[in-house]
Structure formats: structure tokens, C-alpha cells
Amino acid sequence: MQQFFISAPLAVGGHVIFPADIERQLRRVLRVRGGETVRLIDAEGMPFLARLVLKKNGVEADCVEALQERRELSTPLILAPARIKKEKWEWMLQKATELGVSEIWPILTERVNEAEPSPNRLAREHRILQEAAEQCERHRIPYIQKTLSLEELLTVVRQRDDFFAIVLAERQEEKAPPLSEVLDSVVPEKAMVLIIGPEGGFSSTEFARFAEEKVAFAGLGPRILRAETAAILSVGMAAQLQERRARNR
Ligand code: SAM
Numbered sequence: 001m002q003q004f005f006i007s008a009p010l011a012v013g014g015h016v017i018f019p020a021d022i023e024r025q026l027r028r029v030l031r032v033r034g035g036e037t038v039r040l041i042d043a044e045g046m047p048f049l050a051r052l053v054l055k056k057n058g059v060e061a062d063c064v065e066a067l068q069e070r071r072e073l074s075t076p077l078i079l080a081p082a083r084i085k086k087e088k089w090e091w092m093l094q095k096a097t098e099l100g101v102s103e104i105w106p107i108l109t110e111r112v113n114e115a116e117p118s119p120n121r122l123a124r125e126h127r128i129l130q131e132a133a134e135q136c137e138r139h140r141i142p143y144i145q146k147t148l149s150l151e152e153l154l155t156v157v158r159q160r161d162d163f164f165a166i167v168l169a170e171r172q173e174e175k176a177p178p179l180s181e182v183l184d185s186v187v188p189e190k191a192m193v194l195i196i197g198p199e200g201g202f203s204s205t206e207f208a209r210f211a212e213e214k215v216a217f218a219g220l221g222p223r224i225l226r227a228e229t230a231a232i233l234s235v236g237m238a239a240q241l242q243e244r245r246a247r248n249r
Contacts, residue, residue: 002030003039003134005141010042014063016050023059026052032059039067045139047071071139073100073242076191078163079235080105080153082198083114084227086121090128092228097132097142099232100239104129105193106147111200116147150206154213157193164190165215168234170201170224176217179234183218183241192238196231 004022018026026032034054038061041047047069050061079101083089093104117125125144133141148156157165164186169176186192195215202210210217220230 001037001039002026002032003041003137005041005130005134007043009044010040010046010048010050010063012048012063012066016040016061016063018059018061026059027054037064039137041139045072047139070246071137073102073239074246075188075242076102077235077238077242078103078105078191078193079196079231080107080148080165080193081196081227081231082107082109082112083117083147084199085114088226088228089114090125092231093125093128093142093144094132095228095232096235097129097138098136099235100138100242101142101235102140102191103143103145105145105153107153107195108147108149109198109206110203112198114198150209153195154209154215157215158213160191162189162191163193165193165195166218166234167195167202167207167210167215168197168220168230169207169210169217170219170230172207172217173219173222175211176219179218179220179237181218182216183238188242188245194231194234194238196227196234199227 006016010016032052034052036052037049038052039047040050040061040063047067048063049065049067050063053060053062077100079096081092083106096104129144130141157163166179166182168179220233225233
């Protein structure tokens with residue numbers, strides 16, 4: 001069923017007049033009929049079923065049911081990846097959204113070659129996050145932060161007791177236990193921050209800074225994964241751990 005995010009609070013019995021972009025999509029792309037139902041997520045992240053009403057000058061909907069469902073992870077899951085090439089970056093944004101990530105914090109590291117994105121490109125990234133969130137029926141669109149330098153990232157995680165930061169580190173076997181073990185050691189209340197390097201990896205100076213700041217190191221096995229593979233594997237593992245903990249609660 002099609003889902004749309006609405007930037008206002010909704011209630012059962014309420015009525016929605018869709019903005020022009022959603023109206024266009026409903027009429028021209030989806031060719032909907034009056035009476036069909038859609039999912040609406042309101043400004044508070046609350047899900048509703050709504051019945052469409054086609055009018056001459058627009059598309060409207062009646063909110064008919066508040067849905068009782070869980071779609072979001074119980075604790076924030078933050079992905080802090082170095083920017084990588086556009087196509088892979090956008091693929092990573094889409095998949096991380098499907099897996100439940102709450103925020104993306106792009107980071108600038110020594111070996112990042114990607115330029116700061118233009119406003120157009122940032123808008124496109126936001127659309128990718130929104131469409132992925134709609135497609136997988138999430139209640140929240142992940143938030144994409146402005147790019148942080150490595151030092152800004154380290155300052156944020158140092159200041160926040162409720163964050164647990166993990167750097168994914170290849171070829172650091174002696175320092176980096178398997179990610180599954182590191183994740184198991186994180187108390188459920190802590191928001192996890194998963195830090196992924198660029199195509200060229202982190203430099204030894206950067207690894208030394210992570211160690212000084214007591215960021216946990218974790219490995220994903222003996223093979224060198226592409227940055228986007230490492231990002232998605234680690235987000236998937238952290239999300240599955242949260243789902244398992246939620247089931248056992
Ligand atoms: N420069 C590195 C090299 O050629 O040896 C490869 C960097 S890798 C393509 C990009 C990022 O993915 C790394 O910085 C790390 O964060 C993550 N990564 C890749 N493979 C990993 C592994 N086996 N364990 C942990 N992290 C990994």
C-alpha cells in the first residue's frame with residue numbers, strides 16, 4: 001500500500017488535503033481511484049489508514065484508522081560514513097534507511113575525495129531517504145546531518161554519555177574484535193554510532209585519534225569490504241540486535 005508523510009498532525013475522523021506534489025503522484029503516477037486506501041504518517045510519526053476522495057481540484061483523504069504497529073528501532077542507530085562516490089553513497093542511504101537507521105552523519109576524513117554536496121544534491125539525498133522510508137513503511141525519515149570533520153564527530157561522541165561509538169576497522173585484528181561481540185557489549189539504552197571509512201580507509205593518525213578518544217574498534221572479518229558493504233552489514237547487524245532485544249523484552 002502506498003505511504004505518504006504528511007507535515008501536520010492527523011487524527012481519526014480528520015480530513016487531509018494533499019499538497020500538489022503528492023496529488024500529482026496519486027493522480028498521474030499511481031492513477032488512484034476514489035475510495036482506495038493509503039497509509040499516512042503524520043508530523044509526529046503516527047501511522048494512519050486513510051480513504052482517498054478525488055475532487056475536481058485536488059485529492060483529499062479521510063483518516064479512518066490509527067495503526068498500531070512498530071516500525072522504528074527502540075534506540076537511535078546512527079551511521080557516520082565518510083562520503084564516497086555518489087552512486088554508492090546513494091545506494092547506501094537507501095539501504096540504511098530500509099534497515100532502520102535514524103540518522104546519517106557524513107564525515108570528512110583525510111582520504112575523502114568527494115566534494116561537499118550542492119544544495120541540489122542534498123535535496124536529492126533527502127528524497128532518496130524519504131522514498132526509501134515510504135517504500136518500507138517506516139514512521140520516520142532518517143535525518144541527514146551536515147558533514148562533520150573527524151574532530152567534530154569525536155567531540156559529539158565524547159560529550160554524549162548516551163552514545164556508544166564504534167569504528168569499523170579493517171586489518172586491525174589485534175585491536176578490533178568482531179562487531180557482533182562489540183555490539184553485544186553495548187547496553188540497550190545507548191544510541192550506537194557506526195563510523196565507516198572512505199574508499200581509501202582511515203589513516204594511522206585517524207586510527208590513533210579513535211583510540212585516544214576510546215572509540216571502540218570492531219572488525220567485520222578478514223576480507224576488505226567496500227565502504228558501502230561495510231556500512232550496510234554493520235547497520236544490519238546493529239538493527240537485528242535491537243530487534244532481537246525488543247522481542248526478548
Ligand atoms: N583502505 C583500505 C584498504 O585498501 O586496505 C580499505 C578501506 S574499506 C574499502 C572502507 C571502509 O570500510 C574501512 O575504512 C572500514 O571502515 C570498512 N571496512 C572494510 N572492510 C572491513 C573489515 N573487514 N572490517 C571492518 N571494517 C571494514
